[in-house]
Amino acid sequence: MSSMRDRMNRLRGESTKVDIVAEETNIEFKSLAEPDQAEHPDRLSPGWAAFGVELATNETGSFLRRVTRYPMDYRHGLHALQELYAAAPGLAAFHPSEQSAAEQILFLDLETTGLGVGAGNVPFMVGIGYMSKGHFVIEQTLIRHPAEERAMLMYLAEKLQQFSFLSTYNGKTFDWPLVESRFIMNGLGRKMWEPKHLDFLHPARSIWRNTLVSCKLSHVEEERLGIERVDDVPGSLAPQLYFQYLADGNPAPLEGVFKHNETDMLSLASLAIRFGHLLNGNIEAYIPLPDEPEEMVRTGLWLERMGRKELPSQLFDLFMSIQHSKPSTLVKLAARDKKAGNWGRAVLLWQKAIIHSPTHFGPAAHEASIELAMYYEHKLKNYDSALSYVNTAFEHALHQSSLFRADTKRKAELEALRNRIARLRRKALKTI
DNA sequence: ATCACAGCGGAGACTATGGA
């Protein structure tokens, strides 16, 4: 096995910190560099070896495979891969009552011939990543024609059984249903593995939906994980490059697809580390604290939804120490405090939301005014203070409706405010 | 005792978005 490693690294013509090696497996490997196998009908055409691709065969047939092993101290952006060991237990929050360890997680990313999930969409490349013997191993399999799909899937099916968590980006919707349907199409049975999903698209959206222009993996990794892709082939180009290979048999353009898929896998691991740290409560120890106020609040709210109710106070306190925040963010945290019965801070946040929108009395300031009016009316029975907040909201609403066409919603809003004012006036008069 | 209203929370409809 080590001679294979030496050979592959020689073929790469460089000594890198990343080894491309053949893993221990029941798959029989053949290599171009083996002269006695060069005549084999299933031999590999010359171009593949340049980027570490080997021929793999099993009882069902053959396919191509590329294995890349990263040492634990390898840094992909802000995070080193070894952090996954510490971070992984936190990811159990995705599946309460489960325990999670780094070695149980399988990272998966497909390259397919399209975006559909119907029978016409075929995964021509399957990338999997996992922790093994002190390395992060990335295995990428590729089929040269549809007849190789079954062998590749058989190999994948065998691998899956070793893991209990499946980590993807939008894999609940895209990757995994597609894999399942390909298993069925190839007669390999249904529900052969029921993974506990760790789909990072959704937490990414929860946290960054308003602070990043897009929650695409490539954007999140660049903006928040410190990852810069150089000469990356976009995923959307993968089908074209594969069809080009099918047409001319030249594997060279597929190297970019392998690299793209490999980077996706490393970024998935980085995201797992980031979210794992957060869920473990290692907020300051491991990650740069978000400098966007909204991100702090959204991160805190996400941690609460994930059942880590004790963790967000640090983020919320930090948020409170910031001088200027968007009124909409202030109101968001206030709503959470109101629900939790934390009235003191809720009132403070609503007041801040109004103060921070002196010139443009927007929807957040409007909401804050109404909330404060409710608070003063029902909690403190201070009808005069309640009235002053409603009056402010009413004046602005009136001004708005004079600027814009008063639709039914706006009219109903004004009517509700009038009713509220009338009621508060009655109550205020009674208490004199 | 009865009624009206406000507020709240749950259910369901709707929408935007990511994956190649």
Place this chain on the structure above:
DNA sequence: TCCATAGTCTCCGCTGTGAT
């Protein structure tokens, strides 16, 4: 092109409160 997910919005019923 499709669809799971989460966020938003709307509707409805329940509860508490205050007025009659």
